[in-house]
Amino acid sequence: MSANVNKWRTVMTMPASRRVGMVKRVAKTITALWVAIALTAAPAFADTKPATVVIDNFSFSPAQLSVAAGSTVTWENHDDMPHTIVDDATPREFKSAPLDSGDHFSQTFTKPGTYKYFCSIHPHMTGTIVVK
Ligand SMILES: [Cu+2]
Numbered sequence: 001m002s003a004n005v006n007k008w009r010t011v012m013t014m015p016a017s018r019r020v021g022m023v024k025r026v027a028k029t030i031t032a033l034w035v036a037i038a039l040t041a042a043p044a045f046a047d048t049k050p051a052t053v054v055i056d057n058f059s060f061s062p063a064q065l066s067v068a069a070g071s072t073v074t075w076e077n078h079d080d081m082p083h084t085i086v087d088d089a090t091p092r093e094f095k096s097a098p099l100d101s102g103d104h105f106s107q108t109f110t111k112p113g114t115y116k117y118f119c120s121i122h123p124h125m126t127g128t129i130v131v132k
Pocket of ligand 1: 082083084119120121122125
């Protein structure tokens with residue numbers, strides 16, 4: 001019989017009060033670990049948090065968005081009309097399919113620069129992503 005099974009037997013046969021104490025200690029350890037992970041991980045993600053551009057009433061909001069290199073920008077169409085997100089540069093780095101209402105499109109920006117884009121269905125709809 002393995003040591004683990006013996007250990008489990010010991011846990012199952014110990015008085016309930018002791019078991020509760022053990023569960024509490026384990027929970028405390030897990031909480032402490034989570035806090036440690038959160039504190040360690042936070043600085044790495046601080047600059048590259050996901051950013052969202054909402055499409056509503058035939059406009060991109062915010063019209064200009066600044067993000068750190070490596071960030072992923074997601075566009076969400078809140079209009080009842082289809083819209084696209086098309087890079088205004090040559091060569092084109094990104095172009096979405098037409099987004100129906102509720103659809104979204106994501107693009108990760110790895111290189112710093114100013115990325116102007118527009119909706120190919122309604123070219124007066126424009127926006128800019130500034131990657132630092
Ligand atoms: Cu559009």
